[in-house]
Amino acid sequence: MEVFTEEKCCKYCEEKIEICISEGLECTECRKQVHLKCLKRGSVPGGLYGDVFFSLTCQECSTDEMELFTRMKLSWLQVIVLVLFHLQNKSPGLARKGFFHWRHHVAKFIDKNWEIIFTSDVKRKKKWTGTIAGTLSHFSNYIFLSGTSVVNETAFWTLMYPKLTPFAISSIYSVMAVEKQQLKNKKEKVSSDADLFNNTIFTCMKNVDLLQIFSSVQIVSDVKEDSNNTIIDMECNQKDLKPKNSKRISVQPQFETSSKKMMKLVSSTAAFSNDLATNFKPLDQPEKTDDIISNATKEDITVKEFVKLLDPFCHYNTSLNNISRMKGLTLHAKLTGGIRPELILSPYSEIYLKPYIRRDTETFPVWLKLMAEVQLAGNKNDKQYHLPPRGPIDYTYIQPQHIPAINSICNQFFWPGIDLTETLQYPDFSCVVLYKRLIIGFAFLVPDVNYTENYLSFIFTRPYWRNCGIAKFMIYHLIQTSLGRDITVHVSINNPALLLYQKFGFKVENVVLGFYDKYLRSDVNDSKDAFFCRLER
Numbered sequence: 001m002e003v004f005t006e007e008k009c010c011k012y013c014e015e016k017i018e019i020c021i022s023e024g025l026e027c028t029e030c031r032k033q034v035h036l037k038c039l040k041r042g043s044v045p046g047g048l049y050g051d052v053f054f055s056l057t058c059q060e061c062s063t064d065e066m067e068l069f070t071r072m073k074l075s076w077l078q079v080i081v082l083v084l085f086h087l088q089n090k091s092p093g094l095a096r097k098g099f100f101h102w103r104h105h106v107a108k109f110i111d112k113n114w115e116i117i118f119t120s121d122v123k124r125k126k127k128w129t130g131t132i133a134g135t136l137s138h139f140s141n142y143i144f145l146s147g148t149s150v151v152n153e154t155a156f157w158t159l160m161y162p163k164l165t166p167f168a169i170s171s172i173y174s175v176m177a178v179e180k181q182q183l184k185n186k187k188e189k190v191s192s193d194a195d196l197f198n199n200t201i202f203t204c205m206k207n208v209d210l211l212q213i214f215s216s217v218q219i220v221s222d223v224k225e226d227s228n229n230t231i232i233d234m235e236c237n238q239k240d241l242k243p244k245n246s247k248r249i250s251v252q253p254q255f256e257t258s259s260k261k262m263m264k265l266v267s268s269t270a271a272f273s274n275d276l277a278t279n280f281k282p283l284d285q286p287e288k289t290d291d292i293i294s295n296a297t298k299e300d301i302t303v304k305e306f307v308k309l310l311d312p313f314c315h316y317n318t319s320l321n322n323i324s325r326m327k328g329l330t331l332h333a334k335l336t337g338g339i340r341p342e343l344i345l346s347p348y349s350e351i352y353l354k355p356y357i358r359r360d361t362e363t364f365p366v367w368l369k370l371m372a373e374v375q376l377a378g379n380k381n382d383k384q385y386h387l388p389p390r391g392p393i394d395y396t397y398i399q400p401q402h403i404p405a406i407n408s409i410c411n412q413f414f415w416p417g418i419d420l421t422e423t424l425q426y427p428d429f430s431c432v433v434l435y436k437r438l439i440i441g442f443a444f445l446v447p448d449v450n451y452t453e454n455y456l457s458f459i460f461t462r463p464y465w466r467n468c469g470i471a472k473f474m475i476y477h478l479i480q481t482s483l484g485r486d487i488t489v490h491v492s493i494n495n496p497a498l499l500l501y502q503k504f505g506f507k508v509e510n511v512v513l514g515f516y517d518k519y520l521r522s523d524v525n526d527s528k529d530a531f532f533c534r535l536e537r
């Protein structure tokens with residue numbers, strides 16, 4: 001209990017050390033404490049937020065005047081709490097409504113920071129990621145909170161008490177374990193761990209402000225705002241659908257809607273204003289919370305494949321089969337994703353990225369010209385009529401709210417089963433292009449495919465938005481982000497995009513016969529053989 005009551009002051013600044021407010025490390029020699037923020041080194045090794053799980057030899061006590069840190073042995077519970085606490089404070093943009101994916105965010109982060117968290121003496125056990133899923137479920141509803149019970153998100157987790165630091169949670173847990181043992185020794189009835197833990201929190205933590213339970217209200221309202229948007233009425237309907245209740249119905253081109261399949265699709269996606277929140281489920285993954293562990297293997301496979309599955313510039317036609325495959329999503333989720341104005345913290349480089357890469361007000365793509373003509377024709381009797389101003393084309397980094405739309409485009413234009421959620425791990429190497437909230441293009445690099453090389457995995461521009469420099473700028477941007485590294489790409493041998501790559505200096509290294517065998521649909525004319533091209537740096 002003493003960690004909660006004992007009054008200690010920082011050896012360096014002489015101010016109070018307080019749990020959850022201003023935590024510190026204790027020197028193993030002089031037994032005095034030092035604030036994390038007062039460490040001469042600037043931060044603990046690894047820089048994890050709230051990480052006090054080191055034993056310290058302070059500057060004065062150390063023989064060479066250098067602070068010395070030794071990692072304590074951490075339990076999986078401590079590690080997961082630490083990682084969620086760090087992500088929640090340092091990479092909030094990665095979360096989906098405040099929740100993090102146990103594999104794509106938590107396990108990935110641990111894997112990347114393994115030496116810091118466990119030291120290099122500890123080796124990964126075969127099923128270590130399964131342990132993460134198991135630990136999350138075991139402590140669910142009092143230390144961790146599953147996304148399912150709150151916002152219908154499976155495999156997503158957060159901390160029940162977001163303001164309690166990893167040190168506080170870990171101390172409360174050990175107090176609880178001791179009390180539980182004492183009760184057992186006295187042969188008294190022991191209540192559930194969850195009840196014991198909650199009671200212990202209230203006896204230990206005197207400051208009730210810190211005991212706020214996670215609430216997703218704030219974050220959910222952000223998403224709701226997205227759903228009241230206005231682009232649906234014209235830009236998105238390229239040639240497939242006629243929206244209901246459109247105010248601009250008079251300027252709509254008259255699309256054919258006679259096909260049965262189309263009619264069915266219209267009715268199933270009629271609710272344009274549906275809350276997006278209910279439609280964020282990944283396409284081909286009807287997961288249930290209980291089987292997160294068994295799903296691990298399945299997900300493993302998708303992630304590995306994604307790194308291999310590559311296809312640049314597929315300019316394929318949309319087929320109805322592909323559209324109907326997506327009918328489970330609202331049209332809205334399929335097409336849109338806005339830009340949040342705040343900076344995005346990259347989990348890869350740990351630097352803040354600007355919300356916009358570029359804002360282009362000049363370019364006038366074919367689709368917008370077409371729409372302008374339709375509007376003018378529709379209003380030709382109105383002498384006062386002026387075209388409404390057109391919006392800019394915005395280039396931005398990938399953000400969580402883009403993922404459903406991008407996955408859906410990939411499933412439609414490339415092949416089924418693509419999930420680009422992983423790109424949120426390295427947003428530095430992405431470029432997403434929006435007109436208002438319509439996604440019109442995107443491009444992704446996979447960083448570090450080997451020491452000197454980044455790989456261009458997907459690049460796409462919507463039909464009718466092509467040939468006006470969008471892909472060119474995306475490639476240019478990605479080249480800028482991988483200074484000092486080669487960029488490689490596979491491109492189908494009869495794909496005209498090769499010329500664009502060559503303009504940037506890419507050189508054909510070899511030909512890979514049958515590269516697209518598994519992926520291209522038989523109705524696509526592109527060659528299944530690919531050039532492997534490299535831009536040398």
Ligand SMILES: [Zn+2]
Binds near residue numbers: 010011014015037038
């Ligand atoms: Zn201090």
Ligand SMILES: [Zn+2]
Binds near residue numbers: 030031058
């Ligand atoms: Zn000391």
